[in-house]
Amino acid sequence: MNMRVDHRQALQTALSPQMLQSVELLHMTALDLHAFVAAEVEQNPFLESDGPAPTPTAPAAGPPPPGRGAGAGGASDFDRAALVADHLSLHESLEQQFGLLTRDPVLRHIGMHLIRALTPDGYLDDPLDLIALQAGTNPLRASEVLKMVQSLQPSGIGARNLAECLALQLRENNRLDPAMQALLDNLPLMARGDLAALRRLCGVGEDDLREMFAEIRRLDPRPGRAFDSAPLQLVVPDVFVTRAADGGWGIRVNEAALPRVLVNMSYYHELRRDLKSAENRSYLSNRMRAANWLVQGLDQRMRTVLNVATEIVRQQADFFDGGIERLRPLRLRDIADTLGIHESTVSRVTSNKSMATPCGTLPMKFFFPTAIGSAGEGGSHAADTVRHRIREIIKAEPARRPLSDGAIAARLEAMDIRIARRTVTKYREAMNIASSVERARQAARRPAA
Structure with missing residues (x-):
């Protein structure tokens, strides 16, 4: 041994x-x-x-928008609060997020009107024309700002109906393909269980359709309710x-x-x-x-x-x-x-x-945001900054000749931001901005100035 x-x-x-x-x-x-x-x-x-x-104290009323001189007048508000509520109401949370999204006072004004019009479930039930009138703007501008509101969290917020609410959540997860959109366009058939009609309309087999059903059921049809049911966190x-x-x-x-x-x-x-x-x-x-x-x-x-x-x-x-x-x-x-x-x-x-x-x-x-590579020697860029640049490029594009995602990627590269076309697509969809084809269709439907 x-x-x-x-x-x-x-x-x-x-x-x-x-x-x-x-x-x-x-x-x-x-x-x-x-x-x-x-x-x-x-x-x-x-x-x-x-x-x-x-002792917990009430948070200061909405923070000023980020930008030059933002701290000059608001410092005392923060000095007075030893504690602030982390669990804000739905409207407070959205207003705070929107304040970080843009510093434009006009857009912030319209955005606040849209946010305050949301139901507790997170839906926009009031006609957009009426909200635009109350905000002192036109429906087209209100529609553009609504897309910004719909890019906020929780996903699905600001929808005008159930199908749009589910579409917003699917788009954020890159799951809104033509077959899924067809299913959303025919939700009454899903409620009735008419599988044959849905297979024909969606162009998928029975197994794929059942997987699509399961994915729809995992979504939140009332995204705003989470703010009412969650316990108060400080x-x-x-x-x-x-x-x-x-x-x-x-x-x-x-x-x-x-x-x-x-x-x-x-x-x-x-x-x-x-x-x-x-x-x-x-x-x-x-x-x-x-x-x-x-x-x-x-x-x-x-x-x-x-x-x-x-x-x-x-x-x-x-x-x-x-x-x-x-x-x-x-x-x-x-x-x-x-x-x-x-x-x-x-x-x-x-x-x-x-x-x-x-x-x-x-x-x-x-x-500590994610870094996006630089096209030159200027270092990398924060993902949030890149999303802001994409939004600004689309905002400035010719209305009837919108830029493709590839063209936007080229514009970003000229700004020393190296980003793939598919990444532009992902960021654009996450911000609930339509494709160039859809933006062109929307521009064609607008009345001439």
Whole structure:
């Protein structure tokens, strides 16, 4: 019988309890942090809470649109709010999203009229002509702005009927092909279960038709209802970004929303003086060590969040000055390398955290958009910026000679944005903008000026 003994060496990194606690604190939201600290204070005799947890307050009325000088007049609104509601009403959420979509005051005015006309289910029941009259515009312009509203979340919002609601959701998922459109055009036949007629109209077999049925049933016919049924969630802005007196940006941690604890050293010495047992003395020492770790961990968390937020604002300064079209691609690694910390630390800091800015209360992850390649040496571009450019190109195109997706891709390349035609198509459809063929048909149906 042969016996073999292998010796292997391996390096392992063991995190100390203090390091583990620091990692956990960094990943917590402010509300989770309050709950954690309250539990620690309850079980540790040497910890004392220094003040009550913050009381939820109503969010400021809609944030100003992103753009130059947006922070000059709105900073005090954010200073007054230690907490803002993450679960807004349907209309509040859409208005905030629309404010990020465009800075044009006319488009914002029309968009607000359309949003406020939506039913709780998210449908636009009022005639578009009537809304256009109320907004002081023409139906054609109102129809164009409605497409912008329909590009917002939740998907399917702003539809005028069930078929359009389902089409919007399918288009966002790149699932609205001619067969599916034919099915949507004949929903009464689906309700009656007339498979033979639908197979003929859609040009598909029975198995394909049943898969299409299943896909339709997975969609949400009442997208606005999610705002009424979801429980209230509160998000605490971890950082405030406000316009500074010198025209730059001031960044500060929302200290009012952070738990504050004190270590009662006198009580510790008083108890320790009267104890004789080594076991009891060891217990007190461990409790005191845990109390000090917590205080140090909270301080380190605050400094790390502030450092990361400051670097985000520095690298995205163009966004704060110029709006969504100037948002640049940014990676977690970019922040980590600049600050000399690990990328996972930046990931923990930016998860479940938000920044109250003059452009609205935004999740930190918002500032890390997907990158689109550059055609030259100008670096990459944020996907949100590219979508904005596509919208602007289509807005400026000749009404009766709309640009194809290939032509739009060529225009973008001239702007130093390298993007494939199919990507233009994907972005255009996600924004609920019709194809060039359909835009040409729409232009042909309009009365001559």
